Amino acid sequence: MRELKKLIERIIDRVNVNLREPPFDVGPYIHNLVPLGQFTRFYAFYGLTADHPLHFHFVNSTLAGSYFLGKCTVDHSVLYKSDIRGDELKTAESVFHHQGLKIPLHDDEEILIKDSYLVKTLVHNYSHDPESPEEFFIQNTVSLQYANIHGSPVEGCFLGPSCTVDLTTLHDCVIGPYAYVQVGELAHRFVEPGQVWISGGGLFEFRYRFSSKVLDRYIEVKTGSVPCGIFMDFVEERKEDFQQVFSATQSKPPIPVPPGASLSRFAVVKGNSQIGENVLVAQRSYLEDALLGKGSSAQENCYIIRSRLEGYDVTAHGGKIVDAKLGERVFVGFNAFLRGGSDRILEVGEGCIILPHTIIDLEEAVQIPARRLVWGHIRTRRDLEANSLDLKELMRVDGEIKKGSMRFRGSGAQFASRFLGRIEHILEANGAFFDGRKGRGHAQREQHISFNIIQPYQEGNRKGLYPTIDIRP
Amino acid sequence: MRELKKLIERIIDRVNVNLREPPFDVGPYIHNLVPLGQFTRFYAFYGLTADHPLHFHFVNSTLAGSYFLGKCTVDHSVLYKSDIRGDELKTAESVFHHQGLKIPLHDDEEILIKDSYLVKTLVHNYSHDPESPEEFFIQNTVSLQYANIHGSPVEGCFLGPSCTVDLTTLHDCVIGPYAYVQVGELAHRFVEPGQVWISGGGLFEFRYRFSSKVLDRYIEVKTGSVPCGIFMDFVEERKEDFQQVFSATQSKPPIPVPPGASLSRFAVVKGNSQIGENVLVAQRSYLEDALLGKGSSAQENCYIIRSRLEGYDVTAHGGKIVDAKLGERVFVGFNAFLRGGSDRILEVGEGCIILPHTIIDLEEAVQIPARRLVWGHIRTRRDLEANSLDLKELMRVDGEIKKGSMRFRGSGAQFASRFLGRIEHILEANGAFFDGRKGRGHAQREQHISFNIIQPYQEGNRKGLYPTIDIRP
Numbered sequence: 001m002r003e004l005k006k007l008i009e010r011i012i013d014r015v016n017v018n019l020r021e022p023p024f025d026v027g028p029y030i031h032n033l034v035p036l037g038q039f040t041r042f043y044a045f046y047g048l049t050a051d052h053p054l055h056f057h058f059v060n061s062t063l064a065g066s067y068f069l070g071k072c073t074v075d076h077s078v079l080y081k082s083d084i085r086g087d088e089l090k091t092a093e094s095v096f097h098h099q100g101l102k103i104p105l106h107d108d109e110e111i112l113i114k115d116s117y118l119v120k121t122l123v124h125n126y127s128h129d130p131e132s133p134e135e136f137f138i139q140n141t142v143s144l145q146y147a148n149i150h151g152s153p154v155e156g157c158f159l160g161p162s163c164t165v166d167l168t169t170l171h172d173c174v175i176g177p178y179a180y181v182q183v184g185e186l187a188h189r190f191v192e193p194g195q196v197w198i199s200g201g202g203l204f205e206f207r208y209r210f211s212s213k214v215l216d217r218y219i220e221v222k223t224g225s226v227p228c229g230i231f232m233d234f235v236e237e238r239k240e241d242f243q244q245v246f247s248a249t250q251s252k253p254p255i256p257v258p259p260g261a262s263l264s265r266f267a268v269v270k271g272n273s274q275i276g277e278n279v280l281v282a283q284r285s286y287l288e289d290a291l292l293g294k295g296s297s298a299q300e301n302c303y304i305i306r307s308r309l310e311g312y313d314v315t316a317h318g319g320k321i322v323d324a325k326l327g328e329r330v331f332v333g334f335n336a337f338l339r340g341g342s343d344r345i346l347e348v349g350e351g352c353i354i355l356p357h358t359i360i361d362l363e364e365a366v367q368i369p370a371r372r373l374v375w376g377h378i379r380t381r382r383d384l385e386a387n388s389l390d391l392k393e394l395m396r397v398d399g400e401i402k403k404g405s406m407r408f409r410g411s412g413a414q415f416a417s418r419f420l421g422r423i424e425h426i427l428e429a430n431g432a433f434f435d436g437r438k439g440r441g442h443a444q445r446e447q448h449i450s451f452n453i454i455q456p457y458q459e460g461n462r463k464g465l466y467p468t469i470d471i472r473p
Numbered sequence: 474m475r476e477l478k479k480l481i482e483r484i485i486d487r488v489n490v491n492l493r494e495p496p497f498d499v500g501p502y503i504h505n506l507v508p509l510g511q512f513t514r515f516y517a518f519y520g521l522t523a524d525h526p527l528h529f530h531f532v533n534s535t536l537a538g539s540y541f542l543g544k545c546t547v548d549h550s551v552l553y554k555s556d557i558r559g560d561e562l563k564t565a566e567s568v569f570h571h572q573g574l575k576i577p578l579h580d581d582e583e584i585l586i587k588d589s590y591l592v593k594t595l596v597h598n599y600s601h602d603p604e605s606p607e608e609f610f611i612q613n614t615v616s617l618q619y620a621n622i623h624g625s626p627v628e629g630c631f632l633g634p635s636c637t638v639d640l641t642t643l644h645d646c647v648i649g650p651y652a653y654v655q656v657g658e659l660a661h662r663f664v665e666p667g668q669v670w671i672s673g674g675g676l677f678e679f680r681y682r683f684s685s686k687v688l689d690r691y692i693e694v695k696t697g698s699v700p701c702g703i704f705m706d707f708v709e710e711r712k713e714d715f716q717q718v719f720s721a722t723q724s725k726p727p728i729p730v731p732p733g734a735s736l737s738r739f740a741v742v743k744g745n746s747q748i749g750e751n752v753l754v755a756q757r758s759y760l761e762d763a764l765l766g767k768g769s770s771a772q773e774n775c776y777i778i779r780s781r782l783e784g785y786d787v788t789a790h791g792g793k794i795v796d797a798k799l800g801e802r803v804f805v806g807f808n809a810f811l812r813g814g815s816d817r818i819l820e821v822g823e824g825c826i827i828l829p830h831t832i833i834d835l836e837e838a839v840q841i842p843a844r845r846l847v848w849g850h851i852r853t854r855r856d857l858e859a860n861s862l863d864l865k866e867l868m869r870v871d872g873e874i875k876k877g878s879m880r881f882r883g884s885g886a887q888f889a890s891r892f893l894g895r896i897e898h899i900l901e902a903n904g905a906f907f908d909g910r911k912g913r914g915h916a917q918r919e920q921h922i923s924f925n926i927i928q929p930y931q932e933g934n935r936k937g938l939y940p941t942i943d944i945r946p
Contacts, residue, residue: 043925050933054940248721452516453926460523462946467527470943473935 001036004062004464008078014115014140018156018172021188026142026158028223030117033144034080039064039464042081042246043453046072046471051445052087053108056471062456062464065246067266067283069449070125071110078117083284083300086111087442088126088429090133098130105133112137120145121159122300122317126429128152128167144177145227146235146301148317148334160193161227162219162318164334164356177219177227178210180334180357193221196357196375200418204410208375210359211405218337218359230361231337234320238286238303241268260434262446267298276311280430280443293328295432297443306342314426316356324348327370331423337361353391353419373416375406391416474509477535477937481551487588487613491629491645494661499615499631501696503590506617507553512537512937515554515719516926519545519944524918525560526581529944535929535937538719540739540756543598544583551590556757556773559584560915561599561902563606571603578606585610593618594632595773595790599902601625601640617650618700619708619774621790621807633666634700635692635791637807637829650692650700651683653807653830666694669830669848673891677883679848683832684878687850691810691832703834704810707793711759711776714741733907735919740771749784753903753916766801768905770916779815787899789829797821800843804896810834826864826892846889848879864889 012027019026042065046056049069057073066079070086089109090096096103111125112135121143125136128151136153143149143159151167159165160177169185176193183199191197194210219229226232245268254269258277263269266283273287276294281287283300290304293311298304303320310328315321319332323340326348332338333356340346344362348354349370360366360378368374368384373394376387386404397412408415427433431441456466485500492499515538519529522542530546539552543559562582563569569576584598585608594616598609601624609626616622616632624640632638633650642658649666656672664670667683692702699705718741727742731750736742739756746760749767754760756773763777766784771777776793783801788794792805796813799821805811806829813819817835821827822843833839833851841847841857846867849860859877870885881888900906904914929939 040923045926048928048930048940050930050935448932450513450516450928450931451926452928453518453924455521455923455925457521457523458923459921462523467521468945472941472943 001039001463002461003060004036004039004078004462007060007062007076007465008117010076011078011115011117011140011142015117015142015156015158018140019158019174024158024174029144029158029221030142032224033226034119036464039078039080040456040458043455044068044079044466045451045453047446047449047451049445049449053089053091054471054473055108055110056469058454058466058469060468061466063454063466064456064464071108073110073112073114075112075114077113077115079113079121080119082118082121082123084111084113085122085124085300086136087445088124089136090127096127096130096133101130103130103133107134109134109136112139114139116141116143118143118147121147121149123149124151124300124317126151126425129169131169144221145232146318146335147175150317150334160221162231162335163191164318166334166356177221178215178231178335178357182356194357196355198355198415200410200414202410204408204412204415206355206375206406206408206415208406210377214359214377234303238268241270241286242284244268257447259436260431260444262443264446265451271306278430278432278434278443280432280441280446282442295427295430297426297430297432310350312427312432314423314430316426327351329423330354331419331426333358340365351391353423358387373419376404474512474936475934476533477509477512477551477935480533480535480549480938481590483549484551484588484590484613484615488590488615488629488631491613492631492647497631497647499590502617502631502694503615505697506699507592509937512551512553513929513931516928517541517552517939518924518926520919520922520924522918522922526562526564527944527946528581528583529942531927531939531942533941534939536927536939537929537937544581546583546585546587548585548587550586550588552586552594553592555591555594555596557584557586558595558597558773559609560918561597562609563600569600569603569606574603576603576606580607582607582609585612587612589614589616591616591620594620594622596622597624597773597790599624599898602642604642617694618705619791619808620648623790623807633694635704635808636664637791639807639829650694651688651704651808651830655829667830669828671828671888673883673887675883677881677885677888679828679879679881679888681848681879683850687832707776711741714743714759715757717741730920732909733904733917735916737919738924744779751903751905751907751916753905753914753919755915768900768903770899770903770905783823785900785905787896787903789899800824802896803827804892804899806831813838824864826896831860846892849877 039062044063044066046068052070055071059075061074061077065081067083070089092108139155141157144161146162147159148164152169154170156172158174162178163175164180166182171187173189175191179191179195194215196208198206219231221227260278263281264283268286271289273290275292278295279292280297285298285302288305291308295312296309299317301318302315305322307321307324309326312329315332316334318335321338324346327350332354336358338360344365347367351371355375363379371391372388374388394412400409431443433439488499512535517536517539519541525543528544532548534547534550538554540556543562565581612628614630617634619635620632621637625642627643629645631647635651636648637653639655644660646662648664652664652668667688669681671679692704694700733751736754737756741759744762746763748765751768752765753770758771758775761778764781768785769782772790774791775788778795780794780797782799785802788805789807791808794811797819800823805827809831811833817838820840824844828848836852844864845861847861867885873882904916906912
């Protein structure tokens, strides 16, 4: 495994050079994070469809357990069980609109991962950066377990576990565990653990920060060891179910898949689960006694357990829903954690927006009224009061409000419409409104996908590395 | 599937142009041979090891169910469940010796399959042709079920089902069903069905031909339909066992694998089967209540059922052994069919050479004495007399002999030593003599292999075709 060790050290050096002021050493976070033997244990795979322009190019990298869809180059990088989903990459000759500018593309957009180390990271590309419209790059970057990189390139960064970089271009930043940033662009910044920060180009700013006491219970990071806490335990307890799913090359759907719906063969389905028309269940999502009504979706790394989603509900990457009932059109953001109990069901009224990185972990039954914006840490009905706001009320805000640990400045209407517009986009992109002819989206396109499996060298100096692979139409 | 249909028509035209004098139309043999839907059903795969120079290159082809090992290019071709085994390809800077000539290679040898249609064909490359030492090519060629192409290039040919082209370069030839040729080079020839023809550059010539009555029982070919007969039925009856084996991505060996042995995870193992040290069981071989003693081998498409192989026994590609006991160092040649019964065991004495394309299908128990050369069609002890010769006796032959339908001319000693030398080479190449340090061969090298799975487009014009794939170290 000589070459793999060299590669890892080289990545550490490159990331550290980017993070030298002030100095931040990513080495201790990576050394021993994934035992080297693991890199030969899991196959990687890529999806092949008639809908996505094709180009996969893998050079001097390890890709253990990772999944690729859409054009992607991985160069001198270490990927471990990461999902690289390029199914919304822009194509050549399309025109990218940005603040009144029209930017015609001269080539298909491609994801480029270079000199980076991504562990269980989700990369999804609904691209946002006007500066590199043909390239969605992740360079000189380390990201830890269940981080999300969504919609923008990052370079020279360290992303802590369960953090999310959403529609934000990053240069030389450190993002703390479970922090969420959606701020357009950041350079040379340290975003503190548990910081939820949404900023809309001077129009509004939302900030909430988890206390370190709460945060440490859910996700704690010590250099030199694997992150721990409730989030990690939750996933760990269900790991074996995924191993079964990944050990078969092809399988029949375990439950009926209605018209327009797609159920990834790399999803876990247990108990009495049902999905409706136009439902999208992505790879590495987990359903147990879950009912997903028409047009709902469960994205990568979602867990939906003993819960009912009425219809047109969106569960974004990494969302977890346990013992809950969701009305129609509820949005559950990235890495949100919603857990009721059999004796304390969580009910979420229709049209609610559960902001990304919200923790609802109930000590008593809670009913969230329809059309509320919800954030923060909620255990009781009382917490709900301090951590939510009626959407109508939000839309009237123009100035500054504080509620619990949340601060908001600017136009509530702009903030709300940004989220509502995005939810609409997600439903459309997922094919939730497909009528048999119009409105095709991911749910319909991913019905006809084939998966190709790739594995590393099992012996010799290059053990754990993959050969150079180039795949074109 | 528009593109796949076009590709097939194009291959037919190209092969027919080669076979225009006298005109031979391969079209009727190919049309409807494999229903087009089958081309999307099976994944292809390639083996990755630290031992074999790596380069796979697949262009505008379908590869359904095929297996690749060693450098290989497939270009504008249709492969269906074929095995392309390039594990004996010569490497750059090695020197190829041929009749006193020394030919240094300027590059790694590579298998090149171009404008061809191969169904369930085995290609193995222990290369023989001095004229193209860097390229083992199969071009403008159609081959049907269970044909073997071994050791030499072919171009412009039609190979009938269960035929074998062994160490013979072919240009523009038609080889009939179950014919076996080992004659160095042939051009513009029609080799009749069931013809077994071994010729050693003027030193000797062996000829035997199955009667059409016998042949039709075992393998019958009518244009426009799938071949039929005992050989096809035999394989068809055991097809489902392979489907199970191919439906898992990774599996633990079903029986213990002793030191130095390798058991392909794509082999079927049933009943009470055992393998000894240094045994090689290749992909797509089938063991049922089979005992393989030390250093024995079962190559691709071999079936060994209710039989005991004492040790250092070689079962070449496509050999079938049922209800039999084999002493040590028995060689069972390509596509030989040896079938006893529970009440009529076939016993084969040590050191016997069962020539390729021998059919022993017993009506009574038969014991073959040690060190005999065996050929033809044998059902009874009496048939054995007419279809075998003591090896010592053979070595004394210098001239012409006839025995039953067999004719031999030339030096028996040369003929025998050619076979004995080759058996020794096979045992060495397979690693039968591995002592823990020296004598590594296929059995030892194939223990550490990883398999990468590739699949075709599932939809659209290119449905059934594979993307362009290039894989390098």
